[in-house]
Amino acid sequence: MTEKARPYKKEYQKQLQRGEHEDRMERQRARRALDKKGISRKGKDVAHVKALSKGGSNKNGVRLEPPSKNRSFKRNPDSSMK
Numbered sequence: 001m002t003e004k005a006r007p008y009k010k011e012y013q014k015q016l017q018r019g020e021h022e023d024r025m026e027r028q029r030a031r032r033a034l035d036k037k038g039i040s041r042k043g044k045d046v047a048h049v050k051a052l053s054k055g056g057s058n059k060n061g062v063r064l065e066p067p068s069k070n071r072s073f074k075r076n077p078d079s080s081m082k
Helices: 008-018 020-037
Strands: 045-048 062-065
Touching: 008 020, 020 045, 020 062
Parallel strands: none
Antiparallel strands: 045 062
């Protein structure tokens, strides 16, 4: 099995096209803000009070949640979040 180099540039361009880049940066800013305050995130996820996909932002608030609670949500038939 040959290993191909991962196309980082192509992945980044797809991310920009889909509009995912800004949400990823918003999540990263939320994590860094908690780290700056000295809050331990060990074993927890930073969850937005109002989901980014629903128009939320860091200004709406973030909280720490266990991964099992933060990573699974009820979905619509088209796989979007309810």
